[in-house]
Amino acid sequence: MQGTLPPASEPTAYTPTDRTVPTRSAQRASYDRELVHAILDEGYVCHLGFVRDGAPVVLPTLYGRVGERLYVHGSTGSRPLRMTGQAGPGLAVCLTVTHVDGLVLARSAFHHSINYRSVVVHGIAHQVTDPEERRTALNALVDHVVPGRSADSRPANTKELAATAVIRLDLEEVSAKVRTGGVSDEPEDLALPHWAGVIPVSRRYGAPLADAALTPGTALPEYLAAL
Amino acid sequence: MQGTLPPASEPTAYTPTDRTVPTRSAQRASYDRELVHAILDEGYVCHLGFVRDGAPVVLPTLYGRVGERLYVHGSTGSRPLRMTGQAGPGLAVCLTVTHVDGLVLARSAFHHSINYRSVVVHGIAHQVTDPEERRTALNALVDHVVPGRSADSRPANTKELAATAVIRLDLEEVSAKVRTGGVSDEPEDLALPHWAGVIPVSRRYGAPLADAALTPGTALPEYLAAL
Numbered sequence: 001m002q003g004t005l006p007p008a009s010e011p012t013a014y015t016p017t018d019r020t021v022p023t024r025s026a027q028r029a030s031y032d033r034e035l036v037h038a039i040l041d042e043g044y045v046c047h048l049g050f051v052r053d054g055a056p057v058v059l060p061t062l063y064g065r066v067g068e069r070l071y072v073h074g075s076t077g078s079r080p081l082r083m084t085g086q087a088g089p090g091l092a093v094c095l096t097v098t099h100v101d102g103l104v105l106a107r108s109a110f111h112h113s114i115n116y117r118s119v120v121v122h123g124i125a126h127q128v129t130d131p132e133e134r135r136t137a138l139n140a141l142v143d144h145v146v147p148g149r150s151a152d153s154r155p156a157n158t159k160e161l162a163a164t165a166v167i168r169l170d171l172e173e174v175s176a177k178v179r180t181g182g183v184s185d186e187p188e189d190l191a192l193p194h195w196a197g198v199i200p201v202s203r204r205y206g207a208p209l210a211d212a213a214l215t216p217g218t219a220l221p222e223y224l225a226a227l
Numbered sequence: 228m229q230g231t232l233p234p235a236s237e238p239t240a241y242t243p244t245d246r247t248v249p250t251r252s253a254q255r256a257s258y259d260r261e262l263v264h265a266i267l268d269e270g271y272v273c274h275l276g277f278v279r280d281g282a283p284v285v286l287p288t289l290y291g292r293v294g295e296r297l298y299v300h301g302s303t304g305s306r307p308l309r310m311t312g313q314a315g316p317g318l319a320v321c322l323t324v325t326h327v328d329g330l331v332l333a334r335s336a337f338h339h340s341i342n343y344r345s346v347v348v349h350g351i352a353h354q355v356t357d358p359e360e361r362r363t364a365l366n367a368l369v370d371h372v373v374p375g376r377s378a379d380s381r382p383a384n385t386k387e388l389a390a391t392a393v394i395r396l397d398l399e400e401v402s403a404k405v406r407t408g409g410v411s412d413e414p415e416d417l418a419l420p421h422w423a424g425v426i427p428v429s430r431r432y433g434a435p436l437a438d439a440a441l442t443p444g445t446a447l448p449e450y451l452a453a454l
Contacts, residue, residue, distance in 0.1 A: 078251045079250050114271075194381070
């Protein structure tokens, strides 16, 4: 698949705002559009935060990206999706995606850390009502989990579409935060006898388990074997 | 290590509340204390939500569990930790932990899903000021990432302790949500030619990368080899 360049008018970085500039470890923060997209595209589960009766709620949910738009879907009866309303002002959300890349084991308890890449998106989520955008979003949600899968499944029918709410969050107020590299112990701790280093962490896919009712002879598609 | 029984007065389940009873997929919800503990103990990164200027904020952070208390730590300068205050009413938070166990690929796009286990904790986070509880919490945070590690590292010194804020969230308003099992396609879709089944997902630890300054001859401890 070929990449696509952003339109000439699109800057290569998001503009930092008061809430996307961290109070701590500012050197780990980035507003680079390509980095943000890459972190988002490697995941499929985000943690979506919203405010209900004045208190925060954080729920794990699937997401998909299409250009500068993130999509989340769910039952029309689910709480955050109902709260965005059919029209109206939308719902203030914070959508966060995190990948853990390594355990950083320092000689000192204090300098223990995690190598990670995360993206935090602030904004107002709106329900998507345009039928074509809804289709695009639902395909993106399936393809985010397994690229190529939406074309190899039965598309949603009218009844299923009616039961599904899709909300959109534009990538405008966005930051990434990344920690990479090794241990940062104090110089006076280097001779301590404790083992120090990094344990890499990654995602592993196991051997596919076929559905018991699968039509005999159905081959595992290439896009799944590639996982 | 031996397990410990909860005190006789402690019920085996958390009491459901308005905000821990889901509006959707209620059959996936559980309030079982052992299940909640098991899900929490398998992870070390949570997504912590709080409200700032009326808007939600969701940040990934490490956590540890000691009995019915969760601990989160950070710099005394970090935003959520500052917001809990030294005394005062505390900070309303929602702490969520999610493990992805599988990709559920149905024949229909609509029935695609994820096998997962998550825990959502609602409550008021308070700063911990008692020196002994702070020590216990910081050890728990290190041991949550790698069991046994806190005893094999230099404990925090006075300066490091002064720079570290610890907040506590009691496990009271808690729910787990779990999806397991296979594909739930519509009967009329079973003959479709699309492959259907589950792709297991798990966490993989790579070979440990020793710090370049490691004292020659320092062996990899057993608790790390066991990962």
